Amino acid sequence: MRRLRISVDRAKCVASTLCVHTAPAVFALDATGKSSVVNPAGDTEEHILAAAEGCPVSAIVVEDADTGERLFP
Numbered sequence: 001m002r003r004l005r006i007s008v009d010r011a012k013c014v015a016s017t018l019c020v021h022t023a024p025a026v027f028a029l030d031a032t033g034k035s036s037v038v039n040p041a042g043d044t045e046e047h048i049l050a051a052a053e054g055c056p057v058s059a060i061v062v063e064d065a066d067t068g069e070r071l072f073p
Helices: 018-022 045-054
Strands: 004-008 027-029 035-037 060-064 070-072
Touching: 004 035, 004 045, 018 027, 018 045, 045 060, 045 070
Parallel strands: none
Antiparallel strands: 004 060, 027 035, 060 070
């Protein structure tokens, strides 16, 4: 399983919670209501990419941690 680097652009995040519902072990809402990454290895790559793709404002970036290849967007 490849290691992923996941980041959330907090300026874009609208707290839709889709990422939290899709991959709850990876994403959580912080005290300000914005999404944050709590465990990048907390779910399958499939679920993490589904969470990123489901973000209505494309605030989530997913990359291969070893190669730097951008997987989404």
